[in-house]
Amino acid sequence: MIDGLAAAADAVLMNPHALLIGLLACGLGIVLGALPGISSTMSLAVLLPFSFVMDVEIAMVFLMGVFYGSVYGGSISAILLNIPGTPGSMVTQLDGYPLARQRRAGDALTYALFASTVGGVLGLVALMMFAPLLAKAALLFQSPESTALMVLGLTMLAYASPGSTYLAVLGGIIGLLLGAVGLDTVTNQSRLDFGIPQLQAGVNLIPVVIGLFGLAEVARNLESPQGSVQGVRDLGRVTVKWRGLWDMRFTALRSSIWGIVVGIIPAAGSAIAVSIAYAQEKRLFQGKEKFGEGNPRGVVAAEGANNSCVGGALVPMMTVGIPGDSMTAVLMGALLIHGLRPGPALFEKNADFVAIVYITLAMAIVFTVIWAALALRLFAKLLGAPQRLLMVAITLLCVVGSYSVQNSYFDVLVMIAAGAVGYLMNKVGMATAPVIFGLVLGPLLEENLRRSLIVYGSWSVFFERPISLALLLLAGANLAFPMVGPWLRRRSA
Numbered sequence: 001m002i003d004g005l006a007a008a009a010d011a012v013l014m015n016p017h018a019l020l021i022g023l024l025a026c027g028l029g030i031v032l033g034a035l036p037g038i039s040s041t042m043s044l045a046v047l048l049p050f051s052f053v054m055d056v057e058i059a060m061v062f063l064m065g066v067f068y069g070s071v072y073g074g075s076i077s078a079i080l081l082n083i084p085g086t087p088g089s090m091v092t093q094l095d096g097y098p099l100a101r102q103r104r105a106g107d108a109l110t111y112a113l114f115a116s117t118v119g120g121v122l123g124l125v126a127l128m129m130f131a132p133l134l135a136k137a138a139l140l141f142q143s144p145e146s147t148a149l150m151v152l153g154l155t156m157l158a159y160a161s162p163g164s165t166y167l168a169v170l171g172g173i174i175g176l177l178l179g180a181v182g183l184d185t186v187t188n189q190s191r192l193d194f195g196i197p198q199l200q201a202g203v204n205l206i207p208v209v210i211g212l213f214g215l216a217e218v219a220r221n222l223e224s225p226q227g228s229v230q231g232v233r234d235l236g237r238v239t240v241k242w243r244g245l246w247d248m249r250f251t252a253l254r255s256s257i258w259g260i261v262v263g264i265i266p267a268a269g270s271a272i273a274v275s276i277a278y279a280q281e282k283r284l285f286q287g288k289e290k291f292g293e294g295n296p297r298g299v300v301a302a303e304g305a306n307n308s309c310v311g312g313a314l315v316p317m318m319t320v321g322i323p324g325d326s327m328t329a330v331l332m333g334a335l336l337i338h339g340l341r342p343g344p345a346l347f348e349k350n351a352d353f354v355a356i357v358y359i360t361l362a363m364a365i366v367f368t369v370i371w372a373a374l375a376l377r378l379f380a381k382l383l384g385a386p387q388r389l390l391m392v393a394i395t396l397l398c399v400v401g402s403y404s405v406q407n408s409y410f411d412v413l414v415m416i417a418a419g420a421v422g423y424l425m426n427k428v429g430m431a432t433a434p435v436i437f438g439l440v441l442g443p444l445l446e447e448n449l450r451r452s453l454i455v456y457g458s459w460s461v462f463f464e465r466p467i468s469l470a471l472l473l474l475a476g477a478n479l480a481f482p483m484v485g486p487w488l489r490r491r492s493a
Contacts, residue, residue: 008352008355017058023370025063025066027069029368032070033073033076057356060360068120068368075303079093080109083214090271090436092303094291094298104294107296108299116304126308130315144452147445147468153437155474155475169434179441183200198408203414204411204414206411208414210398210418211422212432214415216419216421216422254277255301260308261312
């Protein structure tokens with residue numbers, strides 16, 4: 001392996017063309033990830049054709065740079081605009097945006113960069129050292145375990161969301177119902193589409209995300225002239241010291257481990273990882289620190305798990321040929337086009353290419369740090385624009401971002417409707433993030449649930465398999481804790 005890494009380093013790091021491509025790809029990925037409505041998956045899918053004319057080494061440098069850069073870039077819009085650029089950054093905004101409102105946007109971005117780097121490095125280490133072992137562990141998760149894990153992820157996010165836990169659960173149920181809209185994949189029957197032809201393909205995630213988090217924020221700001229955006233116009237300088245980052249080391253480590261573990265589970269993705277990592281940190285420091293009001297620990301927990309998922313999701317793709325998430329599915333398609341089939345044989349027949357993957361991921365981490373460090377103040381100054389100009393810009397981004405997904409005016413209407421719903425949900429103190437997670441996980445949850453019942457023929461399978469039973473018990477504990485916790489505290493008092 002050491003010889004392979006040395007050869008890969010010589011082929012990539014000593015190639016000025018590869019270094020320039022990697023640097024530009026990371027910068028492009030950060031920009032695309034930060035733009036509302038353009039996810040990491042979409043960034044990779046749109047830019048994938050450019051890699052077809054490149055050599056496989058250069059193509060991997062390009063795609064990995066866009067991949068990792070866009071994952072970090074999602075935190076920028078989540079912190080500065082309260083609009084998550086990627087699904088994994090939806091939890092980042094819970095504390096990142098309140099920090100920005102406190103004129104600490106630069107601090108929030110610094111914490112996010114620190115956690116992203118720690119998570120990326122640990123994800124790379126896990127990919128290099130434990131890939132075969134972790135892949136075997138991931139194979140233990142069949143459809144019952146995957147179903148239970150998604151239920152746990154939804155309840156974890158409900159617990160982590162500010163406000164009432166049960167209102168957050170209701171939001172998750174709304175998201176699950178939205179995920180069920182469209183033609184049934186098995187029976188081909190229409191479900192919840194109310195006779196609207198555009199809904200037969202289902203509800204598109206991107207317009208809903210933009211509406212709930214973008215347009216709803218515009219509406220809240222218009223209602224109150226001294227709203228959230230007005231409060232972050234004077235940002236000042238970055239005040240985070242090395243001591244402050246050092247104090248967050250264990251939070252970054254714990255959340256990165258969660259990201260790695262969840263990332264190697266096929267189809268789990270960063271959405272579950274960040275919700276679990278954030279919920280665990282909130283539970284660990286319950287009573288000592290407040291979350292959801294601008295706690296840097298919340299930003300570190302979310303971004304550490306989000307970026308460590310990159311290395312974790314690459315494990316099943318490379319070792320067993322199963323994409324860890326939608327982004328690695330796009331990467332897998334690129335490898336197939338270049339004549340490389342991910343799987344156990346990849347490590348035996350193309351060991352040099354495996355080493356190139358390690359090197360390119362390391363390059364992407366370094367280049368992302370460079371870009372973020374150089375442009376940190378530029379990103380922070382984005383919120384120094386006049387309030388009316390910023391509101392117009394955000395509205396235009398919402399419209400363009402929702403339309404550009406499928407070039408559909410109907411998606412713009414969906415975005416507007418989601419914005420109205422998000423505004424009302426905030427009025428009643430109901431968290432909006434569980435709606436998105438329910439929409440993301442709903443189809444996967446339904447698919448694994450139906451497959452489990454078809455294969456095993458009984459609901460008892462979820463309680464007969466140890467892993468799925470343990471995950472369901474944890475999910476039940478999350479729902480029961482808000483009711484049992486106060487009673488236990490009264491008893492102890």
